Amino acid sequence: xxxxxxxxxxxxxxxxxxxxxxxxxxxxxxxxxxxxxxxxxxxxxxxxxxxxxxxxxxxxxxxxxxxxxxxxxxxxxxxxxxxxxxxxxxxxxxxxxxxxxxxxxxxxxxxxxxxxxxxxxxxxxxxxxxxxxxxxxxxxxxxxxxxxxxxxxxxxxxxxxxxxxxxxxxxxxxxxxxxxxxxxxxxxxxxxxxxxxxxxxxxxxxxxxxxxxxxxxxxxxxxxxxxxxxxxxxxxxxxxxxxx
Numbered sequence: 190x191x192x193x194x195x196x197x198x199x200x201x202x203x204x205x206x207x208x209x210x211x212x213x214x215x216x217x218x219x220x221x222x223x224x225x226x227x228x229x230x231x232x233x234x235x236x237x238x239x240x241x242x243x244x245x246x247x248x249x250x251x252x253x254x255x256x257x258x259x260x261x262x263x264x265x266x267x268x269x270x271x272x273x274x275x276x277x278x279x280x281x282x283x284x285x286x287x288x289x290x291x292x293x294x295x296x297x298x299x300x301x302x303x304x305x306x307x308x309x310x311x312x313x314x315x316x317x318x319x320x321x322x323x324x325x326x327x328x329x330x331x332x333x334x335x336x337x338x339x340x341x342x343x344x345x346x347x348x349x350x351x352x353x354x355x356x357x358x359x360x361x362x363x364x365x366x367x368x369x370x371x372x373x374x375x376x377x378x379x380x381x382x383x384x385x386x387x388x389x390x391x392x393x394x395x396x397x398x399x400x401x402x403x404x405x406x407x408x409x410x411x412x413x414x415x416x417x418x419x420x421x422x423x424x425x426x427x428x429x430x431x432x433x
Contacts, residue, residue: 197306200289203281208402208430210285211329211337216429217282218246218322219347220399225250227319229350232338236331241291244326244334248349249319252297258311281427291327295320344393344400362393362400364413371414378424379416387411394432396421401429 204210222230227248235243253262262283287293288306295302301314326334342351344362351358364382371379392404393413406412416424424432 195307197289200284200306203284204289207285207428209337211334212341213428213430214285215338215341216399216401217286219341219345220396221282221286222246222248222250222320223347223349223397223399225252225320227349229352231352233354234331234335234338237325240328240330242326242329242331242334244324245321246323247319247321252318252320253295253300254298255300255311258295258297258300258302263309286322287324290324292325294323296323297321341400344403345395346398348398362411362413364415373424377417378420379414382413382415384411384413385409396425401425402431 207213219230225248227250229249231245231247233243233245237243265281265284287295287304292305293302294304296314296317297320299314299316300311302309302311304310338353342358343360346361346363365384366382367380368383369381370377371381387410389411390406390408391411392406393411394401394403394416395413396416396418398415401416426433
């Protein structure tokens, strides 16, 4: 049966559905690793010249089986995010993190994926604990990509250790005490943390400590809304840039 052909340009244009696709690129990679139970994440960024950036994103989570790769990862609209402690997925992350890149490689468990846009090949490989995603991001500057990474991390507070080019990240945005809960139809869906001593007048919406999006506010405080992970799919928009 004929199938709809999807060009590389289609995946690149999908970036427009995000308010800041570079920020979302890092958010999706980290969220996948956190949901996979990673306790350590190593990131390497390389400026390859001619506006080509090399990125290695490695974690020690549970990784993906070949069945998950074939039946879920490479089928748009499918998601593995079904656990109560995971951020509800919509199957769009791989478009941003892999399909829209110049090329990509995924080494997870005993599987090695090499791809370009919607075309890919999976072959057997030596067993690897966790997952290593390698991409080449073209027509980008190193400073823009690195700044998006540090911006994302500076708004988050994750339990895992994060290393960037060998240096451990420690500048987390720590939440303060819970001041109230938010309810929808009588059920709590988020905790609100307020830091009145902060000079950063911002609202951060997070899941599992990972920033989804942020807004500047008039209140003389920093407000963090931590959404219940099991409800995040119904609460967040499909690009995770807003609330339903």
